[in-house]
Amino acid sequence: MTDSQVKNTNIITESYQDLSARDWRRYFSFSTDHKVIGIQYLVTAFIFFLVGGIFAMVIRGELITPEADLIDRTFYNGMFTMHGTIMLFLWTFPSLVGLSNYLVPIMIGAKDMAFPRLNAAAFWMVPVVGVLMIASFFVPSGSAQAGWWSYPPVSLQNPTGQLITGQFLWILAVAISGVSSIMGAVNFVTTIVKMRAPGMTFFRMPAFVWTVLSAQIIQLFGLPALTAGAVMLLFDLTVGTSFFDPSKGGNPILFQHLFWFYSHPAVYVIILPIFGIFSEIFPVYSRKPLFGYKVVAISSLIIAGVSGLVWVHHMYASGTPGWMRMIFMLSTMCVSVPTGIKVFAWVATIWGGKLRLNTPMLFALGALIMFIFAGVTGIMLSAVPVDIHVNNTYFVVGHFHYVLYGTVTMGMYAAIYHWFPKMTGRMYYESWGQVHFWLAFIGTNLNFLPMHPLGLQGMLRRVASYDPEYTFWNVVASLGAFLLGMSTLPFIVNMVSSWIQGPIAPSNPWRAIGLEWLVSSPPPIENFEDLPVVISEPYGYGKSDPLVSNLEGIIGHSE
Amino acid sequence: MKPRNILFLIAYAIALTGISLWIGQVSYSWFPPQASAESVLIDKLFAFLVTIGAFIFLGITGVMIYSVVFQRAAKYDFSDGPHIEGNVTLEIVWTAIPILLVFWLAGYSYQIYQQMAIRGPMEVMHLGMGHGDTPTVVEEQSIEEIEVISKQWAWVFRYPGSNVTSTELHLPANRRIRLALQSEDVLHGFYIPAFRLKQDIVPNKTTDFEFTPIREGTYRLRDSQFSGTYFATMQANVVVESPEAYENWLSEAKKRQPLPAYNQAASEYTQQTSKTGWPTVVPAAPPVVNYPT
Numbered sequence: 009m010t011d012s013q014v015k016n017t018n019i020i021t022e023s024y025q026d027l028s029a030r031d032w033r034r035y036f037s038f039s040t041d042h043k044v045i046g047i048q049y050l051v052t053a054f055i056f057f058l059v060g061g062i063f064a065m066v067i068r069g070e071l072i073t074p075e076a077d078l079i080d081r082t083f084y085n086g087m088f089t090m091h092g093t094i095m096l097f098l099w100t101f102p103s104l105v106g107l108s109n110y111l112v113p114i115m116i117g118a119k120d121m122a123f124p125r126l127n128a129a130a131f132w133m134v135p136v137v138g139v140l141m142i143a144s145f146f147v148p149s150g151s152a153q154a155g156w157w158s159y160p161p162v163s164l165q166n167p168t169g170q171l172i173t174g175q176f177l178w179i180l181a182v183a184i185s186g187v188s189s190i191m192g193a194v195n196f197v198t199t200i201v202k203m204r205a206p207g208m209t210f211f212r213m214p215a216f217v218w219t220v221l222s223a224q225i226i227q228l229f230g231l232p233a234l235t236a237g238a239v240m241l242l243f244d245l246t247v248g249t250s251f252f253d254p255s256k257g258g259n260p261i262l263f264q265h266l267f268w269f270y271s272h273p274a275v276y277v278i279i280l281p282i283f284g285i286f287s288e289i290f291p292v293y294s295r296k297p298l299f300g301y302k303v304v305a306i307s308s309l310i311i312a313g314v315s316g317l318v319w320v321h322h323m324y325a326s327g328t329p330g331w332m333r334m335i336f337m338l339s340t341m342c343v344s345v346p347t348g349i350k351v352f353a354w355v356a357t358i359w360g361g362k363l364r365l366n367t368p369m370l371f372a373l374g375a376l377i378m379f380i381f382a383g384v385t386g387i388m389l390s391a392v393p394v395d396i397h398v399n400n401t402y403f404v405v406g407h408f409h410y411v412l413y414g415t416v417t418m419g420m421y422a423a424i425y426h427w428f429p430k431m432t433g434r435m436y437y438e439s440w441g442q443v444h445f446w447l448a449f450i451g452t453n454l455n456f457l458p459m460h461p462l463g464l465q466g467m468l469r470r471v472a473s474y475d476p477e478y479t480f481w482n483v484v485a486s487l488g489a490f491l492l493g494m495s496t497l498p499f500i501v502n503m504v505s506s507w508i509q510g511p512i513a514p515s516n517p518w519r520a521i522g523l524e525w526l527v528s529s530p531p532p533i534e535n536f537e538d539l540p541v542v543i544s545e546p547y548g549y550g551k552s553d554p555l556v557s558n559l560e561g562i563i564g565h566s567e
Numbered sequence: 568m569k570p571r572n573i574l575f576l577i578a579y580a581i582a583l584t585g586i587s588l589w590i591g592q593v594s595y596s597w598f599p600p601q602a603s604a605e606s607v608l609i610d611k612l613f614a615f616l617v618t619i620g621a622f623i624f625l626g627i628t629g630v631m632i633y634s635v636v637f638q639r640a641a642k643y644d645f646s647d648g649p650h651i652e653g654n655v656t657l658e659i660v661w662t663a664i665p666i667l668l669v670f671w672l673a674g675y676s677y678q679i680y681q682q683m684a685i686r687g688p689m690e691v692m693h694l695g696m697g698h699g700d701t702p703t704v705v706e707e708q709s710i711e712e713i714e715v716i717s718k719q720w721a722w723v724f725r726y727p728g729s730n731v732t733s734t735e736l737h738l739p740a741n742r743r744i745r746l747a748l749q750s751e752d753v754l755h756g757f758y759i760p761a762f763r764l765k766q767d768i769v770p771n772k773t774t775d776f777e778f779t780p781i782r783e784g785t786y787r788l789r790d791s792q793f794s795g796t797y798f799a800t801m802q803a804n805v806v807v808e809s810p811e812a813y814e815n816w817l818s819e820a821k822k823r824q825p826l827p828a829y830n831q832a833a834s835e836y837t838q839q840t841s842k843t844g845w846p847t848v849v850p851a852a853p854p855v856v857n858y859p860t
Contacts (some may be wrong), residue, residue, distance in 0.1 A: 080844030150845030466760025550650030
C-alpha cells in the first residue's frame with residue numbers, strides 16, 4: 009500500500025507533460041471534454057448558488073422583523089420565487105450534473121461521455137437559462153412572483169398585460185432547462201450502459217455511478233410531464249388557452265399533478281448522487297469497504313422507482329380526495345425503506361473503521377446527520393393528519409432545507425473537497441476547509457432548525473410579514489442565514505488560492521480505491537492511454553487486490 | 568457477541584427509549600392551544616411520531632458520534648480497517664424493521680384521519696372513502712353550516728341561516744361546523760393553526776370542510792396557499808364562543824346595516840404613496856358586511 013502510494017506520487021509530479029489539460033482558457037470555450045464540461049457546470053452553478061444565496065439573505069433580512077418593511081411585497085415575492093428557482097434549476101441540478109460529468113466516465117473506465125457534443129450543448133443551455141432568469145428582473149412586470157411551483161391561476165395573472173413578463177421568461181427558462189436535462193439524461197444513461205471498460209460489470213461500478221444512473225432514469229420518465237405542464241401554462245399565459253384557468257373552465261389542479269409528477273422525483277434526482285457521494289467518501293476515510301454494496305446499489309434503483317409514485321403528498325391539502333391522500337401516504341412512507349437501508353449501510357461502514365476527519369469526511373458526516381433529521385421530519389410530513397396542519401408552513405421549509413442545504417449542498421462540498429485534487433492537480437488548504445465546515449454546519453442548523461417550531465406554530469411559507477408572536481425564532485433563523493452566507497467566504501478563498509498556488513497533488517492523495525485515482529491529477533485529456541481492464545469489485549479496503557490488470561497501460565507513462 | 572456488549576446495547580436502548588418518550592411528551596408544547604377536537608388527535612399522532620423519530624435519530628447519530636470519537640485512526644496509522652463487505656442477517660433485520668414500522672405508522676395515521684372525518688374534496692369526487700362517516704370525536708348533533716368566500720385578499724363569512732355576513736368568523740363551541748369553501752379568483756387555503764386544519768380552496772368549486780371547535784377564545788385564520796402580492800395580509804379573526812353567545816352575536820349582527828370592513832391589502836395598496844414595487848393585481852374592494860372588523 010505505502011509502496012504504491014510513493015510510486016503514484018512520483019508519476020504525477022514529474023510526468024505530467026500534457027499541459028493543455030491545465031490551460032485555463034479551455035474552461036471558457038466550447039469544449040467536448042467531459043472533464044472540462046464538468047468543471048464548467050460546477051463553476052457556473054456555484055456562481056448562481058451565490059446569486060440564490062444573496063436572494064435568501066434578502067428574504068431573511070425582510071423576515072427579521074414582523075412587518076413588511078425592507079422591500080416591497082411584490083419584490084419579496086419575486087425574491088423567494090427566484091431563490092427557489094435558481095437554487096434548484098441553476099445550482100443543485102447543474103452542479104450535480106457537473107460532478108457526474110466529471111466522474112462517471114473516469115469511474116467506469118471510459119474516455120469520454122457517449123455523446124460529447126450533445127454534452128457540451130446541454131451545458132451551454134445552462135447560461136442561457138441563467139441569463140433569462142436574471143433578465144426577468146428588468147422587464148416592466150418584474151420577475152416571476154408566483155413561487156417556484158408557479159401554480160395557476162396566480163401564475164396566469166398578468167397585471168401589466170404585456171406579452172414578455174417575468175412569468176413568461178420563467179416558463180421559457182424552465183423549459184430550456186428541462187431540455188438540457190433530458191439531453192444530459194440520455195447521455196448519462198447511454199454512457200453508463202454502453203461505455204463501461206472491460207471487466208467493469210454493473211456490480212463492479214462504484215455506488216456513485218449507480219446513483220447517477222438511477223437519477224438520470226428519473227429524468228427520462230419525469231421531465232416530459234413537467235415540460236408538458238410548462239408548455240400548457242405558457243399557452244394559457246400567452247395565447248389564451250384554458251388548460252388551467254378556472255375562469256374559463258380549466259383545471260388548476262391538473263397543473264399541480266403535472267408539476268409534482270416530475271418535481272417530487274426531482275428531489276431524488278438531486279439527492280441520489282449525494283447518496284453516491286456518501287457511498288464513495290465514507291469507505292475512503294474509514295478505511296473499510298462500503299457495507300452491503302450490492303444492496304446499496306440496488307436500493308438506488310428502488311428509490312428511483314418508488315419516487316414516481318409519491319407526488320401527491322405535496323397536494324394533501326389541495327383538491328385531493330381522502331382515498332388518494334391515504335394511498336400516497338403509504339407509498340411515501342415506503343421511500344423510507346430503501347433510504348433507511350442506505351443510512352444503516354453507511355453507519356455500518358464507519359463502524360469499526362479507522363476514521364480520518366479530513367474536510368470531505370467532516371462534510372459527509374455532518375450531511376448524514378442532517379439527512380437523518382430530515383428523514384424523520386419527512387416521515388412526519390408523509391402522515392396526512394400531521395401534514396394537514398403543517399402543509400405550506402415553515403415546518404416544510406425547514407424540512408426541505410435540511411435536505412437541500414443540510415444534505416445536498418453539504419454533500420456537494422464534501423465531493424468538491426474530495427475530488428478537488430483530482431480536478432485541479434492541487435491540494436486545498438485543510439485548515440480553511442475545517443473552518444468552512446464548522447461555520448456551515450452551525451449556520452445551517454441555526455438557520456433551518458428554528459423553522460420547525462415556527463411551522464408547528466402556524467407560520468406560513470411565502471409570507472412577507474407575520475404576526476409578532478413568531479419574531480423570536482425568525483430572528484434566530486435570520487442570524488443563522490447571515491452566518492451561513494458568510495461561511496462560503498472561506499470556501500471561495502480556499503478554492504481560488506489553492507487552484508492558483510496550492511501544493512501539487514499526487515494521483516491519489518487519499519489512498520482511495522477507484523479508477524479515477526489511478527490516473528494523474530488532473531487526468532489527461534482522454535483519461536486513459538489504454539482502456540482499463542477491471543478485475544476486482546470496488547471498495548477493496550482491507551485487502552490488497554489490484555483493481556485493474558493493466559495499470560502501466562492505463563497511465564501510459566512507462567517509467 | 569460478548570455479554571458485556573449485550574448489556575451495553577440493552578442499556579443504550581433503555582436510555583434511548585426514556586429520552587424519546589420524554590421528547591414525545593414535550594412535543595405537545597410546541598403547538599398553539601388545542602382549540603378543535605381534531606387538534607387533540609393530530610397532536611397525539613405527532614407526539615407518537617416524535618417519539619419514534621427521536622429514537623431513530625438519537626439511536627443512529629449516537630452510534631456515529633461514538634465512532635467519530637473512539638474509532639479514529641492514529642496519526643501515523645495508515646493501515647486499513649477490517650475488510651467486512653456486509654452481513655446478511657443484519658441487512659435483513661434493518662430492512663424488515665422499517666417495513667413493519669411503515670405499515671404501523673401508516674395504519675395509525677389512517678385511523679386518526681378516519682376519526683377526524685374532515686371531508687374535504689372527497690364529496691366532489693364522488694369516490695370518497697368514508698361516505699356517511701360520522702366523526703367519532705363528538706356525538707352526532709346539529710351541524711352549523713357557514714359559507715366562506717375568499718378573494719384577493721379578503722375573507723368573507725356568510726351565515727345562510729340568518730343571512731348575516733361578517734369578516735370575523737364566529738363559531739359555536741362543541742358543535743360540528745360544516746364550511747362551504749369558495750374562491751372568487753385564485754387558489755386560497757383555509758387554515759386555522761389552533762385547529763390544526765387546512766384545506767385549499769379551488770375557484771369554481773365548493774369544497775366542504777368539517778370540524779369541531781372545543782375551546783373558547785380568539786384565533787387566527789390565515790390564507791395557506793400563496794395567492795399573490797398581499798398574501799400575508801389575508802388573515803381574519805376566529806372567535807369561538809359558547810352557543811348562547813354565538814346566537815346572540817348572530818341576532819345582533821343581523822340588525823346591523825352592511826358597512827365596508829377594514830381590509831389591510833386594500834388600504835396598503837391605496838396608501839402606497841411612492842411606487843417602489845412592481846405592478847400588482849389590484850386588491851378587491853373591502854367587503855361590505857353586517858359585521859365588519
